[in-house]
Amino acid sequence: MLAQFLLSGLTIGAIYALVALGFTLIYNASHVINFAQGEFVMVGGMATVALSAAGLPLPAAIALAVVAAAAVGLALEKFAIEPARNASVVSLIIITIGASILLRGLASLVWDKSIHSMKPFSGDTPIAIAGATLLPQSLWVMGVAAVIVALLAWFFGRTLLGKALLATSHNRVAAQLMGISVRRVLLVSYGLSAALGAVAGILVAPITFTSWDVGVMLGLKGFAAAILGGMGSGAGAVVGGLALGILEAMGAGYLSSAYKDAIAFVLILVVLFFLPNGLLGKRSSERV
Amino acid sequence: MALSTLAARLSLAALAFTATAALAQAPIKIGAFLAVTGPASFLGDPEQKTLEMYIEKINAAGGVAGRKIQFVSYDSAGDAEKARTFARRLIEQDKVDLIIGGSSTGETMAVVPMVEQAQIPFISLAGAVVIVEPVKKWVFKTPHTDRMACERIFLDMRSRKIQRIALISGAGGFDKSMRGQCLNVAGTYGIQVVADEAYGAGDTDMTAQLTKIKGNAQVQAVLNAGFGQGPAIVTKNFKQVGLSVPLYQSHGVSSKEYIKLSGGAAEGVRLPAAAMLVAEKLPADDVQRNVALAYKKAYEARYKQDISTFGGHAYDALYIAVEAIKRAGSADKAKVRDEIEKTTNFVGTGGVVTMTPKDHMGLNLTHFRMLEVKNGDWSIAQ
Numbered sequence: 001m002l003a004q005f006l007l008s009g010l011t012i013g014a015i016y017a018l019v020a021l022g023f024t025l026i027y028n029a030s031h032v033i034n035f036a037q038g039e040f041v042m043v044g045g046m047a048t049v050a051l052s053a054a055g056l057p058l059p060a061a062i063a064l065a066v067v068a069a070a071a072v073g074l075a076l077e078k079f080a081i082e083p084a085r086n087a088s089v090v091s092l093i094i095i096t097i098g099a100s101i102l103l104r105g106l107a108s109l110v111w112d113k114s115i116h117s118m119k120p121f122s123g124d125t126p127i128a129i130a131g132a133t134l135l136p137q138s139l140w141v142m143g144v145a146a147v148i149v150a151l152l153a154w155f156f157g158r159t160l161l162g163k164a165l166l167a168t169s170h171n172r173v174a175a176q177l178m179g180i181s182v183r184r185v186l187l188v189s190y191g192l193s194a195a196l197g198a199v200a201g202i203l204v205a206p207i208t209f210t211s212w213d214v215g216v217m218l219g220l221k222g223f224a225a226a227i228l229g230g231m232g233s234g235a236g237a238v239v240g241g242l243a244l245g246i247l248e249a250m251g252a253g254y255l256s257s258a259y260k261d262a263i264a265f266v267l268i269l270v271v272l273f274f275l276p277n278g279l280l281g282k283r284s285s286e287r288v
Numbered sequence: 289m290a291l292s293t294l295a296a297r298l299s300l301a302a303l304a305f306t307a308t309a310a311l312a313q314a315p316i317k318i319g320a321f322l323a324v325t326g327p328a329s330f331l332g333d334p335e336q337k338t339l340e341m342y343i344e345k346i347n348a349a350g351g352v353a354g355r356k357i358q359f360v361s362y363d364s365a366g367d368a369e370k371a372r373t374f375a376r377r378l379i380e381q382d383k384v385d386l387i388i389g390g391s392s393t394g395e396t397m398a399v400v401p402m403v404e405q406a407q408i409p410f411i412s413l414a415g416a417v418v419i420v421e422p423v424k425k426w427v428f429k430t431p432h433t434d435r436m437a438c439e440r441i442f443l444d445m446r447s448r449k450i451q452r453i454a455l456i457s458g459a460g461g462f463d464k465s466m467r468g469q470c471l472n473v474a475g476t477y478g479i480q481v482v483a484d485e486a487y488g489a490g491d492t493d494m495t496a497q498l499t500k501i502k503g504n505a506q507v508q509a510v511l512n513a514g515f516g517q518g519p520a521i522v523t524k525n526f527k528q529v530g531l532s533v534p535l536y537q538s539h540g541v542s543s544k545e546y547i548k549l550s551g552g553a554a555e556g557v558r559l560p561a562a563a564m565l566v567a568e569k570l571p572a573d574d575v576q577r578n579v580a581l582a583y584k585k586a587y588e589a590r591y592k593q594d595i596s597t598f599g600g601h602a603y604d605a606l607y608i609a610v611e612a613i614k615r616a617g618s619a620d621k622a623k624v625r626d627e628i629e630k631t632t633n634f635v636g637t638g639g640v641v642t643m644t645p646k647d648h649m650g651l652n653l654t655h656f657r658m659l660e661v662k663n664g665d666w667s668i669a670q
Contacts, residue, residue: 004499012493082330115517117549126528133530208492209517253496258459258486
């Protein structure tokens with residue numbers, strides 16, 4: 001039984017990790033918490049379903065959906081964040097909340113409000129591992145998430161653009177003085193973050209179905225994972241996501257299955273009370 | 289007499305004539321609030337389509353006692369708050385004569401106090417027994433109750449010598465109500481509930497709960513009380529976790545959407561449902577065969593969609609109301625209410641309805657069939 005809970009926890013935890021990474025990216029670039037992150041997840045899943053239904057083969061639908069989500073992210077940055085770039089962080093956060101509501105409404109108009117399923121990538125015959133069963137789709141989720149995390153580590157550590165993003169997150173003024181275009185950095189962050197969210201949404205849709213409002217819960221849980229791991233820390237996002245997924249599965253299995261959703265939110269409270277920088281966040285101090 | 293007085297009298301007469309003429313043509317207003325979109329959309333969407341189609345038919349044939357039906361409907365999206373708002377709008381602004389609606393139990397129960405206070409007949413399309421028990425003067429319903437679903441399932445289980453079962457249910461009004469009813473009546477059928485799991489609304493992973501059930505060696509069958517996306521996920525997870533005991537669902541999933549969402553995992557699932565889902569497979573002397581076939585042909589021809597029992601509930605509600613209005617001779621709310629209560633041997637898609645002052649649903653177990661999912665389609669369980 002423990003094995004089963006662990007496996008389902010790891011699966012959903014990988015999704016939370018991807019969403020949390022999206023939060024982290026944008027937070028690092030602009031100190032804004034992008035509450036429309038969940039909607040990027042939704043756009044990925046729904047767009048893939050719609051494109052598949054229109055006749056495109058699945059790989060093409062997935063690729064186009066990720067591109068579409070990235071476009072949505074870029075549009076969000078260009079038309080909602082950039083015009084307000086001199087506003088306070090709180091105002092920008094509220095703008096993202098408004099954007100998320102707008103995106104949900106648009107999704108329900110462009111597509112519909114029904115629940116949609118997606119074909120699993122490689123069938124749905126369960127695999128028996130250690131006395132538990134795992135769907136092949138879960139392997140896809142964990143595998144692709146691991147590959148993405150590795151790619152991101154390479155991107156931030158070894159490419160000039162990635163280092164520019166990191167530099168901006170440490171000190172925006174210094175980065176600007178060094179010739180880094182903060183506007184470009186912001187655009188890339190939002191686009192990349194949207195693509196990350198979309199991939200998460202596409203990976204998980206064959207297991208959990210997708211619909212116009214699936215972004216609300218996933219976004220909030222990804223946010224909880226990011227806080228648990230330490231807002232701003234990439235490794236923290238991954239650790240936080242996996243930890244949250246496992247805690248949820250264990251809680252549902254051993255404590256109460258009806259209150260599974262509450263675990264994420266109680267965790268936010270606990271972290272903010274006792275460990276505000278999260279598990280791996282920097283212990284920052286204000287210098288006078 | 290003076291010209292002005294004659295003119296006055298003539299115009300008064302003319303006014304009186306046009307007024308009575310207008311009154312005689314005043315349409316009968318039927319209002320509806322249905323979950324056309326949202327998590328209960330595979331209940332509300334066919335209900336909306338059915339009502340629209342048949343009201344059009346009735347109007348094309350001359351209406352009810354010479355009066356056309358004016359249909360006002362709102363989309364509650366499965367939300368009880370919205371349902372209440374729209375019901376209030378129907379009663380106070382649109383001033384309807386009768387309300388059909390409440391695709392889900394939660395929405396229906398939220399509207400009941402308002403309907404009782406406004407004294408307007410209300411035919412609900414939702415499942416839980418609490419809607420008509422205790423009986424409320426102005427509230428009726430067409431679908432079989434959740435208690436009947438439990439009883440029909442337990443009858444089938446008994447015939448398969450199943451004695452110990454696991455229950456798994458969601459957080460919605462219907463889910464909780466059906467779980468309570470099943471726990472209540474299980475003993476009467478010799479069934480013992482040895483596991484009782486729950487999942488939240490919008491939960492997307494029930495493998496934890498099903499793993500616990502699998503670990504319980506006593507369980508001989510699993511009963512899932514719920515509707516919407518939850519049962520579809522339970523069904524998929526059921527197959528994933530490798531449970532081999534029979535799975536029973538409620539009539540809350542009696543729509544092809546459930547089979548589609550569950551993928552191949554729904555094969556072999558049994559559920560109690562109205563005869564219309566297997567209309568062509570009914571024997572020729574079955575009293576419901578004609579009504580069920582006619583509905584199926586009309587709905588599929590018009591909307592190119594598979595039928596579901598939910599559309600059937602709306603059909604029954606509409607025609608029960610229309611027959612009552614014909615018998616009452618007017619759309620007067622109190623008279624229509626009395627006539628609805630007197631419905632006798634009405635052959636609908638759900639069964640043969642006979643209501644009484646104590647029974648505002650009028651169905652029994654006789655016409656509730658046990659179906660099984662075979663090859664992605666409904667079949668009568670053997």
